[in-house]
């Protein structure tokens with residue numbers, strides 16, 4: 001049989017050769033290779049994908065000519081529309097990085113095709129040694145017999161927020177459906193797919209069980225950084241959820257006992273659920289941007305308006321965030337009843353005293369610190385600003401403000417804050433002189449707030465570090481209290497801005513007495529900059545759509561470093 005086939009093949013070969021010899025013309029030089037077929041259509045498969053961070057998926061592309069024939073050896077250029085969500089290698093392998101969606105394109109010739117890739121937050125989960133597999137964002141949990149009264153297999157999938165209550169637990173739930181019953185206490189063990197997420201396991205991880213409308217959380221035990229697992233003992237019936245926090249500023253800051261804060265606008269907080277979500281996920285402290293200022297909170301001599309401040313403080317407490325009180329003694333945003341006419345020293349002293357006693361005492365136990373005196377130094381840097389407080393009441397009103405604040409809340413850290421004082425310069429020299437005078441006089445001052453309203457170019461690391469060092473050496477804490485880096489409209493310098501944010505936070509992290517950085521707002525959607533500096537904007541780490549900018553990533557990288 002074999003032999004017969006070989007003979008037949010030989011016969012065909014001979015006939016073929018003879019045909020070629022009989023051709024009317026014989027080429028005199030070797031023929032040019034045929035032109036590559038024109039690509040008419042590209043297809044990519046699969047056209048959609050769903051991964052969790054750390055997973056990857058191979059996409060394949062095929063190019064066809066106008067006749068629909070696949071073109072062998074066609075080459076493709078791969079790209080991802082959002083490289084922070086997922087990257088794609090030259091062989092079509094997409095690797096998921098952070099939650100979001102991205103369009104993966106394969107281009108051959110002038111023709112492209114795309115696949116939509118969704119990256120979900122999530123982790124892996126196992127119960128009492130059960131096995132788990134993860135594929136394309138679907139997690140399958142095999143529960144060992146005896147651990148549960150329910151059937152032994154469940155599909156586990158990432159969900160955005162099963163109930164509004166889920167948001168009370170930082171992170172996003174990975175839920176088991178349907179509800180399951182643990183006949184006896186069972187150990188739930190989970191593993192994170194990325195090293196990044198593992199870094200926050202110890203401080204951020206939550207395991208919860210949904211009963212009716214409330215989440216009962218279980219303490220996470222035995223976190224194991226090497227194997228990236230953590231476990232909890234779980235009992236009862238309900239939908240079990242694992243809250244796997246996305247890597248956040250807050251998660252990393254918490255780990256190093258650092259306060260990463262944002263100034264909060266009450267209007268945005270009330271109106272914008274994305275604002276609320278990002279604020280609570282990314283920050284562990286808030287400063288009230290306006291709601292505790294003298295005019296807004298004390299509009300008439302005997303009237304206080306606490307509602308806005310209460311709203312922000314309530315949000316912070318509910319989300320386990322620190323509250324920085326801002327501000328008691330300042331020359332701006334004063335109520336007319338205080339400044340109109342010709343106030344006397346006695347009137348200003350008694351008004352400020354009762355103001356501080358009322359406001360500081362009301363929030364005692366909720367505020368961890370206060371900006372007691374703000375912007376006391378003259379803009380030309382030579383000594384005190386000649387505000388009406390100082391002109392009428394005298395410089396010792398500053399001393400008194402600190403004393404009244406300490407008496408009204410003995411646990412709050414008390415700060416003196418100013419702007420254009422971030423490097424060693426004439427103004428910061430005056431701030432240093434004031435702060436050290438107060439401290440030497442026994443006034444209860446704990447530190448200075450360097451506001452940090454910057455534009456490009458920002459100071460060098462050495463300039464920032466030298467200034468921090470002298471306040472620290474004087475026994476004062478230092479904070480960056482109002483950071484923003486404004487950009488001129490029409491310029492494309494987000495990367496430069498990002499490294500500026502990195503330099504600023506690195507300077508703080510390198511100084512043991514600098515344990516806090518607050519940005520003045522956090523999204524360009526609600527920043528004071530465009531209204532005050534026309535032609536400038538984009539000063540904050542999140543853009544107007546709450547997308548993280550390079551500045552966000554440099555802050556996060558800095559906080560994540562050991």
Ligand code: 9MR
Nearest residue numbers: 289290327332333374419451482520528
């Ligand atoms: O961001 C605040 C803005 O909404 C107010 O209109 C303004 C009023 O003066 O105050 C802004 O916040 C300031 C902060 O309280 C003190 N340092 C400078 C800040 C920017 O002006």
